[in-house]
Amino acid sequence: MAKFVFVTGGVVSSIGKGIVAASLGRLLKSRDYSVSILKLDPYINVDPGTMSPFQHGEVFVTADGAETDLDLGHYERFTDTLMSRLNSVTTGSIYQAVLNKERRGDYMGGTVQVIPHITNEIKERIHRVAKNTNPDVVITEIGGTVGDIESLPFLEAIRQFRKDVGRNNVLYMHVTLLPWIPSAGEMKTKPTQHSVKELRSIGIQPDILVCRCDRPLQPGIKEKLSEFCDVPVESVITSPDANSIYEVPLILEQEGLANQSLDLLQLPQREPDLSQWQTLVERMHRPIHQVEIAIVGKYIRLSDAYLSVVEGLRHAAIALGSEFNIRWVSSEDIETEGAEKFLAGANAIIVPGGFGIRGVDGKVAAIEYARTQKIPFLGLCLGMQCSVIEWAQNIALLEDAHSAEFVPNARNPVINLLPEQQDVVDLGGTMRLGMCPCRILPNTLAASLYEEEVIYERHRHRYEFNNAYRNLLLDTGYMISGTSPDGRLVEIIEYPDHPFFLATQFHPEFSSRPSTPHPLFKGFVQAAIEQCQSEDAISPTNASIIQQSPVQVS
Template identity: 55%
Template sequence: MAKYIFVTGGVVSSLGKGITAASLGHLLKARGYKVTMQKMDPYLNVDPGTMSPFQHGEVFVTEDGHEGDLDLGHYERFIDENLSRESNFTQGSIYQTLIARERRGDFLGGTMQVIPHVTDAIKQRIRRAADQSGADFVISEIGGTIGDIESQPFIEAARQFKKELPAGDAVFVHVTLVPYIAAAHEVKTKPTQHSVKEMRSLGVQPDFIVCRSDHEVDAAVREKIALFCDVDADAVLGCEDSPSIYEVPFKLFEQGFDVKVCKRMGVQAPPIDLGPLSGFVQAARACEESCDIAVVGKYVSLPDAYLSVTEALRHAGVALGVNVNVCLVDGGELSDDNAAEILGGADGILVPGGFGQRAFEGKIAAARYARENGVPYFGICLGLQAAVCEFARNVAHLPGASSAEFEEDLAHPVVDLMPEQEDVEDKGGTMRLGSYPCKVAPDSKAFEAYGEEVVYERHRHRFEVNNAYRDQLVEAGLRISGVSPSGRLVEMVEIPDHPWYVASQAHPEFKSRPTRPHPLFTGFVKAACAKRG
């Protein structure tokens, strides 16, 4: 049977529950166990797919086409496993399923309530994650903060779940803030005490407490927390801020976190192999050279909106021995007139995915600047569409060429709605989502990067390059370097006589790992380094 670890958060949000959970997952996997991870979100949206990135950061897409929380990206990068739609669910999806059943009459006239119906549905989703993956450990992070009204059904479901299992088959890890008060020159434990008190009032006693702080949480402070929160002294761990998120597993390993978890759950702690991640961390510290990448987007006020992109750039940089400095540029303030001033210092320009017309003209300006000045360019999803529109306007002599996503009566809709999307009315979960194959053209930059003729990448889009303009674009010099197996969909484009100008309709950033950077990001950063050199 699987063992279950529930990770909760206290005092404030954005403590790093996801990184803590992912770090524990990495340690357990490094000991030879099969690990899967799950995020339970208390909000009422069915999934984050229709939410603005300003709300919750990027939307992470799984292989099987689920639009999930950005923590799934952390999970995949830390445990190096492809997760599925069972790895993320919201309170909204639970209610949607239950209400649909109630409308069908499945409850036989009975009253549908939070307990037992909502909590039972949550428990079922937890079990499904274990059954589907066959994992030894299922690590489930409960979103929000202890004390939030909306998270209470999840806490209650986890409490019931633990009670129904044999002793030792489930534990609770509570991640909490231990703030430093500069005037008093000390860290304070009272917020943690109150958070655990609130948790215990809900019927849950944490087995482990992870103390997040920007200062050292010494042994005396940890012992005080243990005393007041009724946990073993060695079950309170310090987790101070680290220069890199990939150093967190080592901080927890030094305190024996994974060994203590295994002991509490009655399983062996086999020898551990932290070599691959250790090699990455050491290589990152050894980087001396640097390169500057401008990421031109529309959600730049919240860096988490492009989290997987920035992580993938850094993975590639470490593999090449360079620090990648990411500069987020607001496409809404970019134009042909100021592109040289704003982008002139960049060694490479990346235009990521997005939706909506705002900042699209700025992304086109970025594509034009990169094309005309020999600056390495990498377009992702909407970044490909911006590159195609720019090329159509300024090289293929199709004035006003743009995407039908933004205007209905375009003279040249070089990007148009996919035919299978024409009758789709619902916005949530209806795009072209998940992993699809792509045939890569020989003698292309893409083939040089991949080294394979067929690759699989994850998608999230409704619009595509309009095949009615395909021949005109190719005749003008644009290379179609990747297509769907049928040849119908344009998946990648390039400009052959450019140092590195590649765009993908897919989202390769979702498959990058610290110990296995994505080849397109590696090729792009390598070209940017060559330009700088």
């Protein structure tokens, strides 16, 4: 039978519950325990697929095509374990399921209530993960903070869980904030005390406290929290701010989080093997190269909107012994002031995915700049579609070439819907989502990077390359280096007469891992390093590197 860990948060949101859950998963895996992690999100949306990136950050897509919270990306990257649609649960999906059952008559005419119907559905979702993936430990993160009215059904469900499966099979972990008050010169425990009091008022006594702070704890803080929160002092875990999220598992290992969790769950203690993770962190602190990469998007006010892209770059940079500075560039600014002003001097350019026409012409201009200036370029999803538009406009000279998504009456819609999608009205869950195969053309850049004939990548898009223009674009020098196995769908395009110019209809960033960087990102960062070295752009006196600020993630 699986053991269950429930991670709650208190005092403030964005405190790092997802990173704590993912780190615990990493520590348990290092001890040869299998884990699965799921997120219970209290918002009423069925999933985050139709939510603005400014509201929710990036939408992470699982291999089976679920649009999920970005924390599932952390779960996958830290544990190197595939998540699925089972690992993402929202209030909207719970109520939708319960109402569907009520309409079918499953409740035999009974009154449908939060308790037991909603809470039973929540518990069933947790059990479903344990049944379908058969892990040793199921870690469940509850979104929001204790005291939120939206979270109450989830908290009630996990309260009942210990009674259902047995006291020694459940562990409650509470992540909370210890703020430093400069005027008092003290770290205050009162917010944590109140948060635990709120949790206990609904029947949950935390077994472990994970205390987020921006500095080492002052003497006596752990003892005080132990006394007031009724938690053994060895179960009060310090989680200070770190320069990188990848340092967090090592910090929590030193604090004894995994050992305490195993003891409380009555699982055997095993010797951890964190050598690979330790090496990864050490490489981060000893870079050989320094490069600057421009990310051209329209959600740059919230960097979490491109979280997996940044992490994909980081994984590649670590593997190549490089440190990178991200130059965030608004595609709307390029539209008004030109590409050169914002992109000159960058060692490489990425145009990531997105939706809606705002800023698209700026992305097209950025791609033209990368192509004509021979700057390494990587396009992702919409980035590929914009590169097709750019080529059609500037090389193929197709008048009014654009995407039908943005210009429905375009004379030359080089990006268009597939015939079977023409009548789709709903936005949520109607795209090409999840893992799909792609056949790689030999003797191409893509083939040299993947070193495989058929690869599998994750998609999240609705519009496709318009095959009516395929031959015309090929005749002008473009190369289609990856297609669906039947050759119908264009997946990868590249421009051979360029140091590195490649764009994909899929999202390779979702498959990158700290220990196994994605080959496209690795090739792209390598091209950026070579570009930097060829221009002699980086020196000890003119290096432009952003010092990483302490990580704060939700």
